[in-house]
Amino acid sequence: MTGTDPLLVVTGLVKTFDEGDASVTVLKGLDLTLERGEFAALLGPSGSGKSTLLNIMGTLMRPTSGAFEMLGLSLIGAQDVDLTEFRNQHIGFVFQAHNLLPDFTALENVMFPAATRKGRETVADRRRAVDLLSRVGLDDRRDFPASKLSGGQKQRVAVARALMNNPELVLADEPTGNLDRESANRVMELLVQINGADGTTFFISTHDEKIADRCRRQIHMVDGRVVDA
């Protein structure tokens, strides 16, 4: 693998959900390549398969068939424990509903991916988590329980958490969907700034054209396929 190799290559991806006797195919032979350092938006109507694609790219779900490589590694057929470790080290998530651990403080939430990887908290991890919280403008909220933060603050903590293990790819599923316009702009500025400074690849699923306009690449999905990338 060289520095010019694509970060992620998906070929002929199919995902079928079985519900009793019926089955629904959501992804129908999807092809997609993401380069390193991209800042891409994934657009498409509801039911087009955006969330399913993000779940497969995030190793949270296995495809029915097709090829899926990231960092030159084929992730099809990998053991669950290997996928978990891969996800922890190379992929960050920002969900629409932030999904912070409510009983943890902001700092503990940010440190969690590193702590669960090493089985303990290290001084270096704590320092990085403090830096990340400072970078997202929550220096004064680090010891606040997550449940006491505002929606925008929670999403910025989620961004900091996604970056904790310095991943190559951050998957964001409607990251501004639950935020007001001002908070949404602030979060997007943050993502743009991190992408520019660190070269982290962002793949953002959104319905919002204004959010998509801020991305350098727009990928459109319709009925389980990429129609315009």
Next chain:
Amino acid sequence: MLLLDRTVGNIAHITIEPSDRDPVSLYGTDAGTLVAVLKSTQQRSTLQSAAAFMPAITAIAHVRTVVGEILGSGFLTKGEAIAPVAVTGVEADQVSAISNIAGNLVAGSADLTIGNALIGSGLAKILGVRAGQTVTIRSERGIEQSVTVGGIFTLGVAGLDDAAVYLNIRAARVLFDLPEGLTRLEVKLDDLRLAPAVATDIANATGLKVTPWTAKNQQLLDGLVAQARSGDLIKGFALVTIVIGVASALLLSTYRRQSEIGIMRAMGATRRFVVFVFVIQGALIGLIGGLIGAGLGYASLLPFPLPEATGGGGLPIDIRQGAYGAAILLTLIGAILAAIWPASAAARVDPVKVIGP
């Protein structure tokens, strides 16, 4: 164990008596041997060389005390009142070695010098006798002695309280015309549950007729064993309750925390990590519950006096026998075992299904 001690604490753990004489073979045939044993009614059966056996018996493991006794029957009279009695003659310093006479006195003292007698409270009531009064005792041999009632005891065993008379062994020798030898030896052990095994050791060492308390009290033993099993059943059900309680609590926790488990899994927590978290949670519940339970148990027993402080009449409850450490340990183990199922259920949570938009 406390109930067992309380119930059989005032009887000998092992009784040693003269062995039956070897049967005489009348004639032998191919079909078998005919023997005859004549129970002598002319000669009393005594341990003539008991003193020689005492060191050997005392040296056997778990033997705490060996007491030589002269036994006989007779009548105790006070004025017109008369009652049949069972007389036991022992050395003055061993009067409480088998039955705790000194600890169960209701009047007088345990002084058993010659001329003194210790009698049961039931017998004293029958004869209308108080400590310090003089009574006459007439033995089966027709010999009479006047003795002073030095002490009156209540052992809580009707057979003893209504008929037992303790005399100094030298007075008993005169009363029963037995200048040497003993009627029997009684043995106390440091653990009464070992009586059958130690009895076998004594029989092998002496060749005498040795009877453990269990042989004479089989029904009592069966009752106590059944009582112990009932206790074990209660403990078993308590443990099952703990397991069900902890498992239910953790299953509920698994259900309520599904989204958090999903978030952790999405952030890279392995299934093993999730199992570990839930087992630790179960262990903490067990440890804290065990500590609280043991503490409450101890506190609830505090009002009850110690068994030795109540004599024979109190409840068989001993705060020192709470086995608090074992209770906490068993609760901890039970809770950890109970946590395994909910923990494995938590580890199977699919993050995609529980992390909402």
